[in-house]
Amino acid sequence: MANTILHKAATRGHANHGWLNSYHSFSFGSYYNPERMGFGALRVLNDDTVDAGMGFGKHPHDNMEIISIPLEGDLEHKDSMNNVAVIKNGDIQVMSAGTGIYHSEYNNDRDKRVKFLQIWVYPNQRNVTPRYDQITLDINDRHNKLQQVLSPNADDAGVWIHQNAWFNLGKFDKGVSTEYNMHLKGNGAYIFVLNGDVKINDQLLNTRDGFGIWDTDKFTIAAETDAEFLIMEVPM
């Protein structure tokens, strides 16, 4: 029998810093909820909106796999490994912070805000060599099917991280459904709805709801309306 947990969108932590409006699915910064300390190896899921011309100044990270998925607008990335890049909707960015990395993320557009998901996954080993990568995905590859955007394998589809995790994006028309099969026994999946309504087995989810499911090999995801969603499979 599968175990599940539902996190309705309105129950997320919220921090409005003026230039940054952030919703936290799990404890982060000044938002602390002992019942929301992550889902397995998934520790952070922040739903961020950055004002035009604003951003995160240079700051450090270590020992964390950090994934950014832009949903709207462009974000300029600079880091201590001399990477300078712009990520935009359709891209996915990954940093293995390992022994330490500095970076900044800015919205250089003077008129448009940026929306993106900031996701942190615990690494399966500490103190790895820092690395950065970003790729551009073909958005058509997630229309009515699952598009793998992250895995533990460098030669597999999407970016890779130091963890036995798989992420998939889907953009389904109303009425489309599919089955998701876990890659590893003992893994669970956290589904985050970007927009629309979906059903995971019998559980209805709405925009920005999160739903964790584990102790199962598979589940069904069905679009009740046109919908976009992210599935994050992680060790529990």
Add this chain to the structure above:
Amino acid sequence: MNKLQILVICRHVEILATIVRLINTNDQWSATGAVTDEDALAAFEQSPFPVVLLGNGIDSADETKLTQTFKSIRADVKVIPHYGGGSGLLFAEIYEALAGR
């Protein structure tokens, strides 16, 4: 009121400074930083901290050795592996350790 004393060990000097600065933004807490195990042990022997945060760059053998030494001096010390590097996880990690989770 006495502040909660927290010892932070981290090989990366700039990240260590960030972690110490962030902890000290909480007026109930006071952080002391150490880059080397020798400095950390000397600080702990002088003042057995109730909480120790293990930052980056410490290999697992050293982490085990440090933890054993700290516990031999103060059995109820809470040793926390810190992830993220002075990040949004820091406060929750400390709260969880203080709650015994």
